[in-house]
Amino acid sequence: MSSVKTPPTIRTVAARAEVSVATVSRVVNGLAPPHSPATQRVREAIKELGFRPNRLGRGLKTARSSTIGLVIPSLANPVFAGSVQGVQAAARAAGYGVLLTATNYDKGEEAGAVETLLSHYVDGLILTVAKSDDSELLDALDEREVPYVLVYNQPSVRHRAAVTVDNVAAAREVVELLKSYGHDRIGMVAGQFCDSDRARLRWLGYDDAMLRAGLEPDPVIEVAFEATDLTQEIRDALSVPEPPTALFCSTDLIAVAVMGAATRLGLEVPRDLSVVGFDGIAMTAALRPQLTTIVQPTETMGREAFALLAKLMASGEEAESLRAPTLLSHSLRRGETVGPVRTGRPKLPPPV
Amino acid sequence: MSSVKTPPTIRTVAARAEVSVATVSRVVNGLAPPHSPATQRVREAIKELGFRPNRLGRGLKTARSSTIGLVIPSLANPVFAGSVQGVQAAARAAGYGVLLTATNYDKGEEAGAVETLLSHYVDGLILTVAKSDDSELLDALDEREVPYVLVYNQPSVRHRAAVTVDNVAAAREVVELLKSYGHDRIGMVAGQFCDSDRARLRWLGYDDAMLRAGLEPDPVIEVAFEATDLTQEIRDALSVPEPPTALFCSTDLIAVAVMGAATRLGLEVPRDLSVVGFDGIAMTAALRPQLTTIVQPTETMGREAFALLAKLMASGEEAESLRAPTLLSHSLRRGETVGPVRTGRPKLPPPV
DNA sequence: CTGAAAGCGCTTACAG
DNA sequence: CTGAAAGCGCTTACAG
Numbered sequence: 001m002s003s004v005k006t007p008p009t010i011r012t013v014a015a016r017a018e019v020s021v022a023t024v025s026r027v028v029n030g031l032a033p034p035h036s037p038a039t040q041r042v043r044e045a046i047k048e049l050g051f052r053p054n055r056l057g058r059g060l061k062t063a064r065s066s067t068i069g070l071v072i073p074s075l076a077n078p079v080f081a082g083s084v085q086g087v088q089a090a091a092r093a094a095g096y097g098v099l100l101t102a103t104n105y106d107k108g109e110e111a112g113a114v115e116t117l118l119s120h121y122v123d124g125l126i127l128t129v130a131k132s133d134d135s136e137l138l139d140a141l142d143e144r145e146v147p148y149v150l151v152y153n154q155p156s157v158r159h160r161a162a163v164t165v166d167n168v169a170a171a172r173e174v175v176e177l178l179k180s181y182g183h184d185r186i187g188m189v190a191g192q193f194c195d196s197d198r199a200r201l202r203w204l205g206y207d208d209a210m211l212r213a214g215l216e217p218d219p220v221i222e223v224a225f226e227a228t229d230l231t232q233e234i235r236d237a238l239s240v241p242e243p244p245t246a247l248f249c250s251t252d253l254i255a256v257a258v259m260g261a262a263t264r265l266g267l268e269v270p271r272d273l274s275v276v277g278f279d280g281i282a283m284t285a286a287l288r289p290q291l292t293t294i295v296q297p298t299e300t301m302g303r304e305a306f307a308l309l310a311k312l313m314a315s316g317e318e319a320e321s322l323r324a325p326t327l328l329s330h331s332l333r334r335g336e337t338v339g340p341v342r343t344g345r346p347k348l349p350p351p352v
Numbered sequence: 353m354s355s356v357k358t359p360p361t362i363r364t365v366a367a368r369a370e371v372s373v374a375t376v377s378r379v380v381n382g383l384a385p386p387h388s389p390a391t392q393r394v395r396e397a398i399k400e401l402g403f404r405p406n407r408l409g410r411g412l413k414t415a416r417s418s419t420i421g422l423v424i425p426s427l428a429n430p431v432f433a434g435s436v437q438g439v440q441a442a443a444r445a446a447g448y449g450v451l452l453t454a455t456n457y458d459k460g461e462e463a464g465a466v467e468t469l470l471s472h473y474v475d476g477l478i479l480t481v482a483k484s485d486d487s488e489l490l491d492a493l494d495e496r497e498v499p500y501v502l503v504y505n506q507p508s509v510r511h512r513a514a515v516t517v518d519n520v521a522a523a524r525e526v527v528e529l530l531k532s533y534g535h536d537r538i539g540m541v542a543g544q545f546c547d548s549d550r551a552r553l554r555w556l557g558y559d560d561a562m563l564r565a566g567l568e569p570d571p572v573i574e575v576a577f578e579a580t581d582l583t584q585e586i587r588d589a590l591s592v593p594e595p596p597t598a599l600f601c602s603t604d605l606i607a608v609a610v611m612g613a614a615t616r617l618g619l620e621v622p623r624d625l626s627v628v629g630f631d632g633i634a635m636t637a638a639l640r641p642q643l644t645t646i647v648q649p650t651e652t653m654g655r656e657a658f659a660l661l662a663k664l665m666a667s668g669e670e671a672e673s674l675r676a677p678t679l680l681s682h683s684l685r686r687g688e689t690v691g692p693v694r695t696g697r698p699k700l701p702p703p704v
Numbered sequence: 705c706t707g708a709a710a711g712c713g714c715t716t717a718c719a720g
Numbered sequence: 721c722t723g724a725a726a727g728c729g730c731t732t733a734c735a736g
Contacts, residue, residue: 006415007496009713020723025715033721052471056411057713060728063358065408067451067472075437076634081427088427088454092465097472099419100452102440113444119404120419120449144359256638263640282428283635286608288615361729372707377731385705409729412712 008049010057016045028053059121067097068309069117071127073105073195073225077253079279079298080128083151086302087126094310096123105130105195105225111137118146124309126302128152131197132160147312149305152296154201154325161312162325163305167198170294170330171205171248174276177292177332178246179213182341183274186210187218187237187244189254191225199250202278206248218244227257234261235348238273245341246274252281252293259287259337265348270339280333289336297328304328360401362409368397380405411473419449420661421469423479425457425547425577429605431631431650432480435503438654439478446662448475457482457547457577463489470498476661478654480504483549484512499664501657504648506553506677513664514677515657519550522646522682523557523600526628529644529684530598531565534693535626538562539570539589539596541606543577551602554630558600570596579609586613587700590625597693598626604633604645611639611689618701622691632685641688649680656680 010028014021019038026032027042045051059065070087072080084100091098099120101113110129114137117125124147129135132153138160141148150162178186188206190199203220210217221237223230237244249255255277259269267273269289277284280295304326311322362380366373371390378384379394397403411417422439424432436452443450451472453465462481466489469477476499481487484505490512493500502514530538540558542551555572562569573589575582589596601607607629611621619625621641629636632647656678663674 010715011713021714022716022723022725023721026722029715036721038722052467054412054713055472056408056417057728058715059408060406060412060713060730061715063728070452075427075433075440076430078428078430078433081430081433084452085427085454088452092453092468097451097468098453099449100422100436100440101444101450102437115404116444116449120407256635260638281635283608283633286612286639288640362731363729373730374707374709374732375705378706381731388705390706406729409712410731412714412729413731415712 007054008051009054010051012049013042013045013051016049017041063121064123065097065121066095067099067120067122068306069099069101069114069120069122069125069127071101071103071110071113071117071125071129073128073130074102077225077251077279078281078283079152079252079296082298083128083302083305086299086304087151087306088302089299090303090306094306096306103129114141124148124313126151126305126309130195132162133157133197147309149309149312150325151301151305152198154198154327158325159320159323160325161308161323163301163308164198164325164327165294165296165301165330166327167201168205168208170278170332171202172209173332174248174278174294175206175209175213177334177338178248178274178276179215181246181274181338183244183246184215184341185218185242185244186215186246186248187221188248188250189221189223189230189233189237189258190250191254192222193220195225196250202248202250221247223254223257225251225253227254228260230254230257230261231264234258235265238265238348246276246338248276248278250278252277252279252284252291255291255293255337256284256287259291267348270337272342274338276338280331285333285335291333292335292337293333295331295333297330301328359406360403361406362403364401365394365397365403368401369393415473416475417449417473418447419451419472419474420658421451421453421466421472421474421477421479423453423455423462423465423469423477423481425480425482426454429577429603429631430633430635431504431604431648434650435480435654435657438651438656439503439658440654441651442655442658446658448658455481466493476500476665478503478657478661482547484514485509485549499661501661501664502677503653503657504550506550506679510677511672511675512677513660513675515653515660516550516677516679517646517648517653517682518679519553520557520560522630522684523554524561525684526600526630526646527558527561527565529686529690530600530626530628531567533598533626533690535596535598536567536693537570537594537596538567538598538600539573540600540602541573541575541582541585541589541610542602543606544574545572547577548602554600554602573599575606575609577603577605579606580612582606582609582613583616586610587617590617590700598628598690600628600630602630604629604631604636604643607643607645607689608636608639611643618699622689624694626690628690632683637685637687643685644687644689645685647683647685649682653680 629645
């Protein structure tokens with residue numbers, strides 16, 4: 001019932017060139033003598049008929065689909081769009097197709113997505129999951145020996161291939177930056193830890209840096225990743241006796257929401273409140289004030305992830321050495337959302 | 353050489369359940385009697401072995417891959433990320449996989465991407481291309497009878513399935529809005545027409561509305577889509593005897609770049625210059641001032657595109673009626689970047 | 705209701 | 721250097 005005209009097959013080409021299908025296959029795969037008359041005729045026939053080898057047939061025989069699966073939480077966050085772009089570009093250059101699935105931060109969807117991808121016989125997977133340490137899903141992939149590479153996730157177990165940044169170190173840098181501006185009451189707003197091991201590592205870095213600096217870490221303000229209105233949460237966080245003068249946010253999207261909340265509460269950033277993000281989303285550089293944030297090399301991360309996966313797919317089980325987190329370098333973008341501590345306490349409007 | 357453990361096949365299941373492979377196939381496809389003992393045994397065997405039908409095998413037989421191809425210019429623009437999200441969600445719900453390719457606004461890449469996707473035997477395509485009217489690529493798809501649906505493109509030829517908004521009408525609304533604020537010198541900044549038929553249609557709407565209102569349209573200021581620094585272009589546009597007091601930008605990303613340029617030129621938006629975008633990217637609502645723009649229902653567009661493609665794939669050639677542009681409704685977000693005309697002319701800094 | 709068999713488009717030992 | 725043949729994992733008329 002498909003409306004696609006039936007395309008030429010290897011048999012059509014063989015008939016036209018008056019050779020066997022085996023010869024056509026060899027020409028297509030570069031295993032034929034380059035100058036024999038048969039090869040020439042096959043080349044012509046291929047061109048005339050517009051023949052393109054059917055990857056299903058090939059895949060069935062070779063048990064490889066030339067396709068990888070890509071699993072991300074959401075495309076609504078440009079940070080993932082960046083890695084997808086990188087994976088896609090590298091995969092295409094290597095002749096691989098990319099099957100994309102978004103899980104919307106839902107753990108059940110993660111497993112479902114992987115099942116679907118495996119039923120399409122992808123040769124490997126690149127994924128960003130909620131937790132990478134203690135994950136039934138990844139355990140299952142390990143057991144089934146499906147090659148995979150994590151992106152953004154930073155597993156502490158050593159046998160998992162991953163491409164990410166040093167989340168702990170980056171978070172420490174943020175605390176040090178804020179401290180250098182005189183802040184000593186620094187809070188952290190983070191995506192729910194259950195949905196993100198990155199968020200947890202960034203908190204670890206924050207916590208560690210605070211303790212080292214002799215400062216007291218605040219309890220984390222956990223928020224949903226999709227939350228856009230954080231007015232209530234920020235008001236609560238600032239309504240304690242000694243409120244924080246700076247907030248480190250575990251993602252740029254959260255930082256943007258925090259800045260919106262600050263505005264609605266009548267606070268000016270950075271005069272009344274300093275804000276730092278994490279990710280380096282391009283458009284946050286266009287905000288006024290420009291967001292201060294940790295920049296991750298998103299597209300490079302995607303490219304590197306594919307390169308690593310390609311090695312894994314080629315080398316099979318013996319590639320133990322590849323199965324470890326790769327840390328790419330991040331950078332700190334000094335925007336305009338961090339300023340010196342304000343003397344005196346800003347007045348919040350009364351709650352609604 | 354793949355490291356994937358060989359998964360159970362239909363034959364493994366058949367052996368375990370002591371039935372023929374035909375029976376297993378029927379159970380998997382819901383064509384077996386639901387309560388027969390054989391069916392029961394097959395169900396158990398499937399569960400015990402964790403059997404998942406190999407789509408390559410199925411696809412080879414049925415000539416359908418349960419996969420569609422998705423071609424977009426770039427994921428760096430969140431407007432495309434939105435439609436991808438919608439397509440992906442709808443496709444997954446229908447049991448389809450989505451092969452994604454970005455072309456980076458390159459026409460050669462468009463053709464290459466489609467070739468690659470077709471070699472993966474996708475059942476249909478959803479694409480956003482540079483031009484949808486006069487396109488060799490689309491002509492070729494028509495001829496080969498590959499089902500496809502365009503997104504964002506708004507073809508004027510009637511036989512192409514597309515899901516978009518009424519770009520001309522939306523652009524007219526923008527001009528009317530600006531006029532209601534007293535602007536009568538309105539310029540337009542657009543992505544290069546050769547790279548985007550949308551940009552051209554938005555210009556047509558602008559031109560038409562200007563003429564109707566008795567105003568004189570300015571020559572369009574064409575810029576590259578990826579351009580982030582438009583300082584020079586905007587300075588030039590404002591250095592004429594009667595400079596525009598408002599700029600309509602053909603995309604939000606361009607509007608953001610224009611706002612950046614305005615800031616660098618010492619102009620305040622909207623006091624010295626009103627700016628309007630087109631797309632409705634979420635983060636532009638977080639800008640200060642918040643961007644006034646046309647909001648497109650990006651995710652819905654993606655979902656509708658898949659729904660339309662599904663019909664097309666099911667019905668084959670006779671579905672002539674489906675092959676026409678579908679226009680979804682857009683809305684105008686009244687942000688803070690449009691204000692009344694300033695009396696007197698803002699002073700630009702001297703060129704560098 | 706179930707099975708034996710053909711065949712989808714390829715690749716790849718195995719002969720020659 | 722080339723071909724005949726088997727087989728990858730499925731589906732689907734065709735018998736029974």
